[in-house]
Amino acid sequence: MLKIKNLHASIEDKEILKGINLDINPGEVHAIMGPNGSGKSTLSSVIAGKEEFEQTEGEIIFENTEISEMDPEERAHKGIFLSFQYPVEIPGVSVTNFMKTAINAHRKANGLEDMPANEMLKKIREKSESLEIDRKFLSRSLNEGFSGGEKKRNEIFQMAMLEPKLAILDETDSGLDIDALKIVADGVNKLRTKDNAVLLITHYQRLLNYIVPDVVHVMVDGKIVKSGGKELALELEERGYEWIKAEKAL
């Protein structure tokens, strides 16, 4: 589904990603872990198409198409979704209206008419109920005055509405207490199918207790230095990142 080859990216001439290789197949959950400043969040932004970063080398192939030159919205239309670490507040635009705008933008890009209003409402109701989202929440301004947990849950709600092929969750667990974390993880698990994939960017192992990865990658200084099964996450939790850095130095 997603093939990244030798990806290099910089911001203001400072190289952050220094040759990333990554292969994600449908149905898989991958986790990328690593110390602060290793480039994890940059990788998620670059896959989603943030213009601030300059891709200097390498390829990003999604569903057999090279997407490096595409705008963020085109990537979204192809089925890439990024859950933000810090979702942006948009006063005056309700969650419902925002969702309508986003869904119809996707449909327009795929040559479809706007979704009929009743169908839209039905979908919103179904998805919000399955994520235990209060109806009042849907008429509030997007992210405005939301708690950390509400913002993250709203991200997962958007993901449920847009049904992406590849969902990238950037530090979705940060700032969440254990109950909020369970709700969010539960939401992600409900959305998993054999055809879609999830890429988790996280600093801590605890999220991986709830969303169990097939592959765990360790990123240090802009490179993936080690990959393994879910047990690698536990080892990292126990031993930290220093041993990997040492191993790498050898």
Next chain:
Amino acid sequence: MELKEKLVSSFLAFEEEYTGTNDDLHKIRNQAIKDFEALGFPSRKQEEYKYTSLKSVLKEDYSLFPKKENTIEYRDIEKYLIHEIDTYDLVFIDGIYSSHLSSTTHDKIDVCLMSSALNKDLYKPVIDNYFNKIAPKNGLNSLNTAFTKEGAFIHIHKNTLADKPIQIINFSTGNESSVLVQPRNLIVVDENSHCQIIERHQSLTEQPVLTNSVTEIFANKRAIVDYYKIQNDNLSASLIDNTYIEQQTESFCSVHTFSLGGKLTRNNLNFYQKGERIDSTMKGVTIIEGKQHVDHNTLVHHIEPNCESHQDYKGIFDEKSVGVFNGKVVVEKEAQKTNAYQSNNNVLLNDKATINSKPQLEIFADDVKCSHGCTIGQLDEEALFYLQSRGIPRKEASGLLMYAFANNVLESVKIPEIKKRINKLIALKLGVELGFNL
């Protein structure tokens, strides 16, 4: 001949035409032309006009007195009216009243013409009490007073709710080459009364049009006045809007100004609080581009204790457009427990766009809450990326962000049809089709 000389020398002929019986009016107008002769048009040397030069709009050879009413068909102007709801309408064409496009009343409220109010004895007490009482003496006001002839006269009698909104619409047709129009409006709202007013100036010609409008509004005890100004004129039309509001105890007045068009627009908006527990609200949305210029000059004069004022102006400036916000709040020594809020937020979409924002607070009382804030910025790239990553194209995403930015100014609009209309105008102006029902 310079415009000033032309105006002064044509005054005698204008004054001879007047056949009314109100001698005081003669005196007022004669004094006003003398004042104008002495004061002239404001120049950039004056602090109040530092960022707005009227030079480019004063150089035209305006015709001053259109001969007769130019006919316009209703279907040609319907789009400029809030026609979805029932309203009283005062329609003027090149400064001349159009009876066939208007709908007036004398049933419990007077919605009629300044020309008849100035000439009929019935209205003399109101004219004597209120006409030309609060417009400060300056060149533009004096000029308007000297040539006062026509405009809206609205009197809401005690304990009355105006049953529908009142629209004051001034059309310019450029029947003659270019026109200078000077509407003069007087609005008196008596105790416990309420009215909603919509004002619009619309040019129907590509010829230059300059409007120098003066509106005096009196809100007596516990009166409520909501005023909406729609400024979406074409690029050859300029507007100097002078609006002065005097409020008595426990009155509520709000003025919303939507500046989306026109060549040069200057809004002089003054509130004078002459009682206690008064609330004054002024809000504005400005969205301009090209070489458009919009200047908001506001004054709130807090004279008595326990009053509030709220100012919220938002602007979006593209290309080489220029915005000015000059908001002055004066709190007199007696005006303890005043709450005065002011905020002016601006987005510049282009390096060549300019905003001059200048809050001025003069506070002589010690137990007051006054705040002011001003921001100038670009659209937030992170927010744009967020919306794009949800599949919303960048252009629409900018529109959505700008819509959100301007939105809270619209929240306080009390007539839903106006809110809808302004939302549509804003969407149109921003060139976006927002994917949800406005």
